[in-house]
Amino acid sequence: MSTLIIQSLINGVLMGGIYALYSAGFSLIFGVMGVVNIAHGDLLMLGAFLTYWMFVGLGLDPFLTLPFSLLGLFALGYLMQRLAIKRVVGAPPIMSYILTFGMHLMISNLALVAWTADPRTVTTAYSGAHLAFWGLTVPWIKLITFLISLGVVGALYLLLHHSQMGRAIQATSQDREMARLSGIKVDRVYALTFGLGAAITGLAGSLVVSFRDVDPGMGLPYTIIAFCVVVLGGMGYMPGALIGGLILGVVGSVCTMIFTPGWSIAITFFLLYLMLLWRPAGIMGKGIVE
Amino acid sequence: MPEPALLRVEGLEAFYGDVQVLWGLSLSVRPGEVVAVIGPNGAGKTTLLKAIMGLVRCGRAGGGPALLYDGRPLDGKRPEDIVAGGIALVPEGARVFPEMTCRDNLLLGGYLLRDRAERQRALEEVLAMFPRLAERVRQPAKTMSGGERQMLAMGRALMGRPRFLLLDEPSLGLHPLMTSTIFQGIQRINQQGLTVLLVEQKVTFALKMSHRGYVLENGRIKMSASGQELLRDDYVKRAYLAV
Ligand SMILES: Nc1ncnc2c1ncn2[C@@H]1O[C@H](COP(=O)(O)OP(=O)(O)O)[C@@H](O)[C@H]1O
Numbered sequence: 223m224s225t226l227i228i229q230s231l232i233n234g235v236l237m238g239g240i241y242a243l244y245s246a247g248f249s250l251i252f253g254v255m256g257v258v259n260i261a262h263g264d265l266l267m268l269g270a271f272l273t274y275w276m277f278v279g280l281g282l283d284p285f286l287t288l289p290f291s292l293l294g295l296f297a298l299g300y301l302m303q304r305l306a307i308k309r310v311v312g313a314p315p316i317m318s319y320i321l322t323f324g325m326h327l328m329i330s331n332l333a334l335v336a337w338t339a340d341p342r343t344v345t346t347a348y349s350g351a352h353l354a355f356w357g358l359t360v361p362w363i364k365l366i367t368f369l370i371s372l373g374v375v376g377a378l379y380l381l382l383h384h385s386q387m388g389r390a391i392q393a394t395s396q397d398r399e400m401a402r403l404s405g406i407k408v409d410r411v412y413a414l415t416f417g418l419g420a421a422i423t424g425l426a427g428s429l430v431v432s433f434r435d436v437d438p439g440m441g442l443p444y445t446i447i448a449f450c451v452v453v454l455g456g457m458g459y460m461p462g463a464l465i466g467g468l469i470l471g472v473v474g475s476v477c478t479m480i481f482t483p484g485w486s487i488a489i490t491f492f493l494l495y496l497m498l499l500w501r502p503a504g505i506m507g508k509g510i511v512e
Numbered sequence: 513m514p515e516p517a518l519l520r521v522e523g524l525e526a527f528y529g530d531v532q533v534l535w536g537l538s539l540s541v542r543p544g545e546v547v548a549v550i551g552p553n554g555a556g557k558t559t560l561l562k563a564i565m566g567l568v569r570c571g572r573a574g575g576g577p578a579l580l581y582d583g584r585p586l587d588g589k590r591p592e593d594i595v596a597g598g599i600a601l602v603p604e605g606a607r608v609f610p611e612m613t614c615r616d617n618l619l620l621g622g623y624l625l626r627d628r629a630e631r632q633r634a635l636e637e638v639l640a641m642f643p644r645l646a647e648r649v650r651q652p653a654k655t656m657s658g659g660e661r662q663m664l665a666m667g668r669a670l671m672g673r674p675r676f677l678l679l680d681e682p683s684l685g686l687h688p689l690m691t692s693t694i695f696q697g698i699q700r701i702n703q704q705g706l707t708v709l710l711v712e713q714k715v716t717f718a719l720k721m722s723h724r725g726y727v728l729e730n731g732r733i734k735m736s737a738s739g740q741e742l743l744r745d746d747y748v749k750r751a752y753l754a755v
């Protein structure tokens with residue numbers, strides 16, 4: 223019994239890492255621009271397909287596709303901001319919901335037309351490899367994914383707090399007019415931020431390919447989980463994505479063990495409901511509340 | 513021949529939406545001067561500074577450029593380009609970036625400097641000028657006192673090595689001791705060669721240290737003279753010095 227519990231805790235923590243990764247992008251974009259990106263999960267889906275096609279078409283190892291999805295999704299995010307999102311920055315939130323919901327519909331349906339609804343899988347020689355000790359198992363792929371996720375969230379944090387570009391992003395989110403008065407081109411900062419958020423989300427997509435199937439409709443649930451994670455951790459507060467991700471990962475995994483996967487979703491939402499009532503600025507109280 | 517103006521404002525009109533706030537305002541600032549603009553609340557002082565920085569819609573009665581900086585028009589330029597031209601604003605209420613440390617606020621003020629080494633040099637100069645800030649470099653700006661925040665806002669503006677500094681009520685809400693510290697700072701900055709346009713409600717302080725002054729009321733220039741003359745003027749005494 224205790225082995226089972228420890229195993230589900232391990233599974234939860236490993237899952238939490240990837241939750242944190244794709245939620246960090248969602249949180250960054252919200253924190254800096256005030257835009258709730260409903261097409262968030264679709265960016266993840268695009269990253270996943272990019273890896274899938276490079277694996278199938280070029281025989282490239284999924285982990286070797288990471289730089290491509292990082293750069294590809296950065297470019298896509300940058301363009302999305304420049305061409306469309308910039309019109310709703312600073313507008314009432316409903317405008318960004320409508321626009322990004324439209325983007326979600328467009329991206330996921332175009333993907334459906336292009337690639338059909340068939341789920342696809344990527345299987346590598348090391349897909350089943352795992353560490354085993356004390357009756358516990360840790361799949362290598364999940365462990366490596368977890369470590370990459372932590373590394374990327376950490377790098378994002380360092381970038382935001384210890385580089386001139388990060389300072390420009392922070393300044394723009396705190397006082398847009400003062401940022402301009404320091405010589406910052408805020409449109410470029412927004413495009414960079416959206417590009418960065420999209421890039422790490424695409425990276426998350428490339429990572430999940432290793433342990434789940436890929437289909438055009440896979441995006442929306444990720445948007446919902448990202449939303450839950452940042453509500454837990456605090457909207458726009460980077461370390462919160464990590465905390466929220468780990469909590470949600472562990473809660474989901476323990477509930478799945480005790481009850482069923484369906485219960486885990488119900489309990490997750492109940493938790494979210496309590497958080498919104500009790501601590502709308504997140505567990506650490508450092509998020510942004512409108 | 514008089515020295516050409518660093519800033520010449522001619523017939524400036526400024527608007528918030530359809531509401532006109534400045535009505536054909538003219539003034540000039542020569543290189544090396546401290547020029548004060550005084551006037552009651554709501555007169556349009558802040559709006560004047562915002563117009564210079566490209567933050568409000570403005571134009572000139574009868575057409576043509578209303579704002580000439582170094583002989584070139586500023587009209588229609590974006591704030592970030594105006595800042596790049598060497599003008600810096602210390603806004604009303606300081607408006608430091610609250611979640612960032614004192615040091616990060618300053619480094620951000622040097623955003624347009626060429627490289628890290630130059631930002632570091634500028635940082636050292638500013639910290640030497642405001643030793644109070646040097647003791648607080650790691651402190652989040654939101655936890656600093658009002659006077660410290662004002663110094664930080666001035667330091668942040670100086671980090672970009674401007675030629676022309678606009679100050680919007682730097683003594684607002686400060687106790688007298690801190691007010692004189694701030695004014696001494698402004699005087700030192702001016703002695704180092706910076707031209708200053710100072711908006712103030714502490715009229716005596718401001719006029720004493722200014723070469724020239726303007727009285728702004730209801731979006732129009734009511735009068736202008738040297739700082740000393742304004743201090744002796746009957747109207748200024750009655751309306752602003754309460755004597
Ligand atoms: N953002 C704004 N929108 C509309 N009206 C404004 C705005 N800011 C200032 N005003 C109006 O413009 C006038 C001048 O304001 P301001 O320049 O702030 O005056 P001062 O700085 O001299 O106190 C006031 O009547 C004020 O109500």
Ligand SMILES: [Mg+2]
Nearest residue numbers: 557558559604
């Ligand atoms: Mg004002």
